[in-house]
Amino acid sequence: MKCIVCGKREASIHGQCEECFLNHIQVTSTGSIEVTICPKCEAFKIGNNWSKGKMEQQLSRKILSHIETKDPNLELEIEKNSVVLKRIEGKIEFLFDVKTEGQKMGGYPMSVPSRILLNSCPTCNKITGSYYESIIQLRTLTAEYSPIIDKVLDNISGMLQKMHNNESDSFVSKIQPMKEGVDIYLGKKNDGIKVSKYIHDHFFSETTTTKKLAGRKEGGDFYRYTFLVRLFNLKPGTVIWGKDKTYILEKVGANALTVIDPSNEKRYDILQNDFNSGSYSYSQENVESRKYIVVSNENNESTIMDNESFALHTVKGSHHGEVRAFNYKGKYIVSSTQ
Ligand SMILES: [Zn+2]
Numbered sequence: 001m002k003c004i005v006c007g008k009r010e011a012s013i014h015g016q017c018e019e020c021f022l023n024h025i026q027v028t029s030t031g032s033i034e035v036t037i038c039p040k041c042e043a044f045k046i047g048n049n050w051s052k053g054k055m056e057q058q059l060s061r062k063i064l065s066h067i068e069t070k071d072p073n074l075e076l077e078i079e080k081n082s083v084v085l086k087r088i089e090g091k092i093e094f095l096f097d098v099k100t101e102g103q104k105m106g107g108y109p110m111s112v113p114s115r116i117l118l119n120s121c122p123t124c125n126k127i128t129g130s131y132y133e134s135i136i137q138l139r140t141l142t143a144e145y146s147p148i149i150d151k152v153l154d155n156i157s158g159m160l161q162k163m164h165n166n167e168s169d170s171f172v173s174k175i176q177p178m179k180e181g182v183d184i185y186l187g188k189k190n191d192g193i194k195v196s197k198y199i200h201d202h203f204f205s206e207t208t209t210t211k212k213l214a215g216r217k218e219g220g221d222f223y224r225y226t227f228l229v230r231l232f233n234l235k236p237g238t239v240i241w242g243k244d245k246t247y248i249l250e251k252v253g254a255n256a257l258t259v260i261d262p263s264n265e266k267r268y269d270i271l272q273n274d275f276n277s278g279s280y281s282y283s284q285e286n287v288e289s290r291k292y293i294v295v296s297n298e299n300n301e302s303t304i305m306d307n308e309s310f311a312l313h314t315v316k317g318s319h320h321g322e323v324r325a326f327n328y329k330g331k332y333i334v335s336s337t338q
């Protein structure tokens with residue numbers, strides 16, 4: 001069947017050829033779209049808010065609000081991966097589809113006038129200006145620098161990078177090494193909460209939060225938050241005192257310490273909160289531990305040998321191969337860790 005309008009081309013929709021149909025429905029654009037792109041981080045602003053990633057999705061929605069057709073029964077769609085910004089020409093090019101009564105035709109090229117600006121985003125401005133809202137202070141229980149601080153830094157670096165990639169206002173303003181630890185300056189207060197909580201959940205530690213008035217912003221008081229994280233850095237073998245009891249630290253977990261009561265060799269867990277409540281103290285004394293070879297075992301007792309002096313010692317439990325044992329005032333206690 002030929003087109004009822006032009007009578008020349010084959011009819012494909014509503015008795016018309018595509019060209020005549022498009023001519024009839026008259027898709028037109030109104031207004032102009034303003035897009036701002038940050039040349040430093042590729043964040044963009046369409047309308048009032050800056051965001052990161054998925055620009056095409058947002059642009060397509062915006063374009064749809066700027067094009068219209070005379071026929072109210074038609075639905076317009078922007079084709080995926082067809083949106084192209086032409087900054088110099090001052091327009092956005094795209095392909096659109098037309099949907100009507102279950103039929104879809106498409107791939108029609110069109111453009112909307114546009115102002116495309118290159119401008120540093122507020123986050124990049126803040127980074128340049130060393131802006132920060134919170135500080136994470138990584139310290140240790142003994143207030144000395146210890147490798148646990150580097151371990152935590154390694155552990156959270158991926159998390160910080162991910163937050164920066166996903167949210168346009170997340171960034172690390174500065175990482176300041178100190179004699180006794182590290183200060184991490186963050187652009188966003190909530191990131192300080194998130195990161196310090198993550199550290200506390202994954203490393204035996206104590207977090208103290210303080211806030212300090214730092215001026216006024218947007219008509220309200222502006223506070224900066226400091227999250228002081230004291231990481232547990234005592235080594236296995238450290239003598240810990242509870243209420244009139246002495247323990248040997250055997251193992252440090254994320255949420256609990258395993259300690260040994262040397263009088264009966266029983267194990268106890270000390271939870272983070274209990275330790276931090278101040279019911280325990282610790283000494284500078286470290287119970288020596290070393291490796292021994294098990295030479296025999298019988299009746300839930302083993303004989304272990306010092307491979308330097310060849311001295312033999314009796315320990316509780318049935319052991320095999322090589323073990324690590326504490327020597328607590330002449331009493332040998334096998335550790336569950338190597
Ligand atoms: Zn026609």
Ligand SMILES: [Zn+2]
Pocket residue numbers: 038039040041042043120121122123124125
């Ligand atoms: Zn930026």
